[in-house]
Amino acid sequence: MLYSIFFLFFGGIVLFFLNTSLFVRKGVPASYKQSLFRRNKIDWPSDCEYSARSKDLVAEKIKLPAEVCTDAIDSLQSELPKDCEYNNVALGEDGKIDLYRYRDFLGRAPIRFFSLGKGEFLGELLCDATAYNENRIYFLYDERTIPAKTKLLKFIAYEFSWNRNDEASEKIRMKRLESDRWIRYYKPETKEWIAFFKFRGMGDCGTYFRYQPSEQNLPVLVEIRAKLECDGTEAYSADEVPITWKQYEVPFDWKEWISNVNLTSFACNGRQKAL
Secondary structure (H helix, E strand, O other): OHHHHHHHHHHHHHHHHHHHHHHHOOOOOOOOEEOOOOOOOOOOOOOOOOOOOOHHHHHHOOOOHHHHHHHHHHHHHHHOOOOOOHHHHOEOOOOOEOHHHHHHHHOOOOEEEEEEEOOEEEEEEEEEEOOOOEEEEEEEEEOOEEOOEEEEOOEEEEEEEEEEEEOOEEEEEEEEEEEOOOEOEEEOOOOEEEEEEEOOOOOOOEEEEEEEEOOOOOEEEEEEEEEOOOOOOOOOOOOOOOOOOEEEOOOOOHHHHHHHOOOOEEEEOOEEEEO
């Protein structure tokens, strides 16, 4: 009983201060201004690069959507991980990623955008591609303001370790981790991220994680599967769900819950008042 009272009291305090912070920061900062951009599609590089400007646009200093996008990607670069493939093959003289050089190396566009609504997008950047695993970086891009807003996404996941003392005794441990380059691919038809790590090429062992978006388009871990023994059975390709692998319960994560909860109202004298 005392534990329940403490839990409710502590939770109420946390929600109150989070709501207060959200209320204070609710408006658009003075350094931002509203834009009229409501695009539903961005193709790189044509829709996200600097191009020739007319004299009228130069004189009026009007920002074009493609230029706002380019500025946003440039500002995001300082937050990107430094141990991806682009750091070895596509750095420019200024130390930043040269996406055109990266494209030439890969033979395809290294960056893509998925529409989340008018003026809002999910950006995808290839980090690494090996013989049987790939991982990508994802970020939110919102061009409804100038400058556009970006947010690098981080994904909660778990590393598995398998300690077998003897034939009759084994214990599997899960260690929490947080990564910004964890995902193999994004499925726009279901709006889900998939992380499928094969321990070897045939896909008979590895770990599988599935994420769905919160109301704020942040990733929420909803499914964990793993098979740690590579025995030649239950093999899957990267685009399949390893349905026969053991499914593990997703641990409750306070930090993730607080970051994803939709705080739209707070309690006051037992009544709900909308912000």
